[in-house]
Amino acid sequence: MNLSLTQGLNREMKSSPLGKMSSDPSICCIGAGYVGGPTMAVIARQCPGCQVTVTDVNGDRIAAWNSDELPVYEPGLAEVVSAARGRNLHFTTDIDAAIRGADIIFISVNTPTKQYGVGAGKQADLKFVELSARRIAEAADRDKIVVEKSTLPVKTAEAIGRVLAANTRGHRFQVLSNPEFLAEGTAVRDLLDPDRVLIGGERTPEGERAVARLADVYAQWVPRERILTTSVWSSELSKLAANAILAQRISSINSISAICEATGADIEEVARAVGMDSRIGSKFLKASVGFGGSCFQKDILNLVYLCETFGLREVAEYWEGVVEMNRMQRRRFAARVMRSLFNTAAGKRIAVLGFAFKKDTNDTRESAAIYVCNDLLAEEAQLALYDPRVTAEAIANTLNAGAGSFEVCASPYAAAEGAHAVLVLTEWDEFRGLDFERIYRSMKKPASLFDGRNILDLRALKRLGFEVHGIGRTIETS
Ligand code: UDX
Numbered sequence: 001m002n003l004s005l006t007q008g009l010n011r012e013m014k015s016s017p018l019g020k021m022s023s024d025p026s027i028c029c030i031g032a033g034y035v036g037g038p039t040m041a042v043i044a045r046q047c048p049g050c051q052v053t054v055t056d057v058n059g060d061r062i063a064a065w066n067s068d069e070l071p072v073y074e075p076g077l078a079e080v081v082s083a084a085r086g087r088n089l090h091f092t093t094d095i096d097a098a099i100r101g102a103d104i105i106f107i108s109v110n111t112p113t114k115q116y117g118v119g120a121g122k123q124a125d126l127k128f129v130e131l132s133a134r135r136i137a138e139a140a141d142r143d144k145i146v147v148e149k150s151t152l153p154v155k156t157a158e159a160i161g162r163v164l165a166a167n168t169r170g171h172r173f174q175v176l177s178n179p180e181f182l183a184e185g186t187a188v189r190d191l192l193d194p195d196r197v198l199i200g201g202e203r204t205p206e207g208e209r210a211v212a213r214l215a216d217v218y219a220q221w222v223p224r225e226r227i228l229t230t231s232v233w234s235s236e237l238s239k240l241a242a243n244a245i246l247a248q249r250i251s252s253i254n255s256i257s258a259i260c261e262a263t264g265a266d267i268e269e270v271a272r273a274v275g276m277d278s279r280i281g282s283k284f285l286k287a288s289v290g291f292g293g294s295c296f297q298k299d300i301l302n303l304v305y306l307c308e309t310f311g312l313r314e315v316a317e318y319w320e321g322v323v324e325m326n327r328m329q330r331r332r333f334a335a336r337v338m339r340s341l342f343n344t345a346a347g348k349r350i351a352v353l354g355f356a357f358k359k360d361t362n363d364t365r366e367s368a369a370i371y372v373c374n375d376l377l378a379e380e381a382q383l384a385l386y387d388p389r390v391t392a393e394a395i396a397n398t399l400n401a402g403a404g405s406f407e408v409c410a411s412p413y414a415a416a417e418g419a420h421a422v423l424v425l426t427e428w429d430e431f432r433g434l435d436f437e438r439i440y441r442s443m444k445k446p447a448s449l450f451d452g453r454n455i456l457d458l459r460a461l462k463r464l465g466f467e468v469h470g471i472g473r474t475i476e477t478s
């Protein structure tokens with residue numbers, strides 16, 4: 001084959017991502033957040049033949065991705081980024097150029113719960129998704145595969161398709177749903193070794209070719225039998241259903257923790273006994289101060305909204321109960337703290353250890369800590385907070401001090417100094433190994449300790465002199 005013919009073929013491969021050719025596609029991702037950043041970094045590392053460009057409207061975020069201080073903390077992520085960055089992984093604010101250069105465009109922008117108008121408090125706000133679709137239609141110079149990566153309400157792919165079709169300048173688009181199942185804190189591991197990759201596409205020859213094109217990318221490191229292909233709607237609904245069912249398990253065990261506290265049963269023993277039933281399984285049965293994160297509540301509320309839209313009132317109420325139970329768990333925790341402080345927190349120092357919604361992430365979105373802290377601030381408490389990864393700025397952005405106050409401390413010991421109570425709200429490993437004798441000595445007495453994650457040896461802490469409180473467990477006084 002002569003050179004010019006090869007070049008012509010290469011051009012053709014690049015110019016028809018919807019066609020039969022299967023060179024390594026070039027990829028771009030709109031949105032460089034907790035999902036887009038790690039996902040693209042892993043694709044770039046695992047697919048050295050793909051050029052991967054991540055783009056965002058937020059210039060500071062892009063600058064951080066190009067620096068040694070990544071905007072997202074995830075174990076192992078820095079290594080993955082540094083292996084690929086500059087080689088086939090690029091971060092840029094030039095969205096149009098990134099769109100033009102790509103065969104496959106992932107949309108991974110934020111989809112917060114709508115705070116205004118119809119559907120406020122439940123429906124996902126799709127304005128960033130719609131803006132991205134319009135931008136793609138305007139900037140595209142050839143046919144493209146557009147992939148919805150963010151968790152979105154069912155039928156969003158259809159809406160994206162309509163925006164693209166109405167604004168196209170003669171190019172064709174195939175819209176796929178490829179929901180991300182990674183959990184924060186284990187994102188790199190989840191991406192490298194996923195339980196499954198789900199790709200939903202139109203049941204047409206063009207749709208199937210687009211699905212196959214994306215499947216080929218993942219197949220470079222994921223076994224084929226773990227790559228599931230479905231219709232677009234099944235894919236979109238599967239993601240909502242998976243998150244709703246995971247959250248439902250946590251609300252179920254948390255509801256049982258309330259009964260344990262009332263009756264003296266121990267939730268850890270109950271969860272173990274229940275989880276050993278192989279039909280139930282032991283995962284996601286850890287009682288806690290409440291689930292947080294950007295997905296669970298939002299996705300359930302999306303599901304609720306969907307049900308209401310289709311007149312499925314009982315189904316909507318069923319799932320709304322999962323969110324309500326979570327709210328109750330957080331409120332109940334703050335109320336127990338208040339009781340231990342003789343129902344007055346005004347002017348009292350309370351140490352809060354952990355602010356992230358789970359360990360190994362710097363993400364605070366919907367963290368139970370926000371709600372517990374705000375309840376205590378409303379009681380005019382003086383909070384002293386410590387988290388190993390969350391910045392003081394991120395904490396300050398989420399709290400309403402009101403007549404209370406809060407300060408962010410450099411260590412757990414500094415936070416506990418002079419406190420009436422210590423609350424453990426995130427299960428960071430470092431909290432297990434703290435010198436609690438030192439903490440006890442530095443606190444006001446009686447010194448209360450609330451373990452909102454059941455990670456501490458409450459019996460040993462009781463022997464040190466603490467008044468101890470776990471989730472769903474009562475420690476006898478003897
Ligand atoms: C979740 C899903 O797990 C993931 O598949 C999806 O892609 C995004 O949403 P994430 O929110 O990152 O991931 O973390 P996850 O590990 O699911 O934890 C969510 C919350 O539930 C955290 O606040 C965690 O502390 C809490 N949790 C989890 C419990 O309280 N008990 C448990 O047993 C498990």
Ligand code: ADP
Binds near residue numbers: 061111128131
């Ligand atoms: P997620 O957890 O879903 O990744 P994040 O909020 O962490 O959500 O990230 C979403 C990113 O998408 C943000 O960095 C935001 O600036 C970016 N973004 C939102 N809208 C657009 C847009 N229209 N074009 C490019 N980037 C966008």
